[in-house]
Amino acid sequence: MKIIFIGAGNIASALIGGLLRQGISSDDLHAIDPSAGARKRLNKRYPIETSKAASSIVENYDALILAVKPQVMKKAIEPLAPWLSTQLIISVAAGIRLADISRWLNGYSHVVRAMPNIPALVGVGATGLVSLHSADDADQALAERVLRVVGEIIWCEDESQIDAVTAISGSGPAYVFYFIEAMRNAACELGLNDKQARALVLSTFSGAIQLAAQSDEFSGILLERVVSEGGTTAAALQSFEADNINKAISRGVSAAYTRAIQIGVTFGKQ
Ligand SMILES: NC(=O)C1=CN([C@@H]2O[C@H](COP(=O)(O)OP(=O)(O)OC[C@H]3O[C@@H](n4cnc5c(N)ncnc54)[C@H](OP(=O)(O)O)[C@@H]3O)[C@@H](O)[C@H]2O)C=CC1
Numbered sequence: 001m002k003i004i005f006i007g008a009g010n011i012a013s014a015l016i017g018g019l020l021r022q023g024i025s026s027d028d029l030h031a032i033d034p035s036a037g038a039r040k041r042l043n044k045r046y047p048i049e050t051s052k053a054a055s056s057i058v059e060n061y062d063a064l065i066l067a068v069k070p071q072v073m074k075k076a077i078e079p080l081a082p083w084l085s086t087q088l089i090i091s092v093a094a095g096i097r098l099a100d101i102s103r104w105l106n107g108y109s110h111v112v113r114a115m116p117n118i119p120a121l122v123g124v125g126a127t128g129l130v131s132l133h134s135a136d137d138a139d140q141a142l143a144e145r146v147l148r149v150v151g152e153i154i155w156c157e158d159e160s161q162i163d164a165v166t167a168i169s170g171s172g173p174a175y176v177f178y179f180i181e182a183m184r185n186a187a188c189e190l191g192l193n194d195k196q197a198r199a200l201v202l203s204t205f206s207g208a209i210q211l212a213a214q215s216d217e218f219s220g221i222l223l224e225r226v227v228s229e230g231g232t233t234a235a236a237l238q239s240f241e242a243d244n245i246n247k248a249i250s251r252g253v254s255a256a257y258t259r260a261i262q263i264g265v266t267f268g269k270q
């Protein structure tokens with residue numbers, strides 16, 4: 001399974017790091033990025049070959065992962081067209097639709113959209129996948145093989161669902177880091193030092209997530225088990241409710257979803 005990345009930034013690095021950790025050979029990976037800085041940063045961490053521009057080298061790979069910003073996607077992929085025959089294209093860009101990618105590649109049919117997330121770096125990513133109707137079973141099987149290496153995958157029935165995946169699990173790690181930062185700051189305000197705060201907050205997140213994952217019960221039930229009537233947790237939850245935190249989270253996720261759609265419409269017009 002030979003994979004070439006177009007774009008060597010944050011998500012490409014996470015996927016490359018994850019693939020290498022899970023035993024994929026560095027000889028089977030390559031990254032193309034015009035930014036010398038991005039290539040240097042990648043090579044400092046991982047011993048894979050890089051190039052600054054697309055070339056016939058693309059013909060030697062089974063899958064191309066498009067990991068550039070949505071606004072440069074058209075410009076980044078148009079030069080690839082002459083070297084495509086049966087290779088699988090996997091775009092991880094937010095918003096950009098399958099039909100636009102295929103059109104920019106002169107009607108190329110072997111295209112899958114994937115929305116991975118940054119924990120792929122440590123093998124516990126979550127990826128949503130959706131394919132062009134013209135993509136065949138072999139394309140879907142290869143996309144699955146690539147992304148399963150770095151975590152869970154789910155297939156979406158229609159393309160609009162991938163924008164929801166983007167808003168939930170694509171952007172989601174940032175929401176969790178935001179919550180972790182808020183808890184760490186709160187801990188320090190209460191007099192714990194930074195080391196204590198970090199240890200307690202990370203263990204609490206990790207412990208609660210493992211418990212939820214290993215339990216048959218909904219997290220709402222698990223939540224009730226922590227709450228004592230008239231106790232400390234109830235005081236915190238009442239304060240969260242008064243601040244409408246639940247609704248605020250829902251509005252934030254919805255803003256991400258709307259933005260994914262806008263990105264698709266705006267940059268797909270090119
Ligand atoms: N970050 C994340 O957690 C996730 C990101 N994504 C998606 O992945 C894509 C990349 O995001 P991210 O990695 O964060 O972005 P980055 O900006 O970190 O990486 C993109 C890289 O692509 C380079 N680039 C620009 N033009 C080209 C080109 N023509 N050919 C090859 N490379 C090029 C950029 O160089 P330069 O900086 O010089 O422009 C940059 O190094 C986005 O579309 C995003 O929606 C999806 C899931 C999660």
Ligand SMILES: O=C(O)[C@@H]1CCC=N1
Nearest residue numbers: 093094166170171172
């Ligand atoms: O913020 C973004 O647009 C990308 C998509 C999901 C995570 N990062």
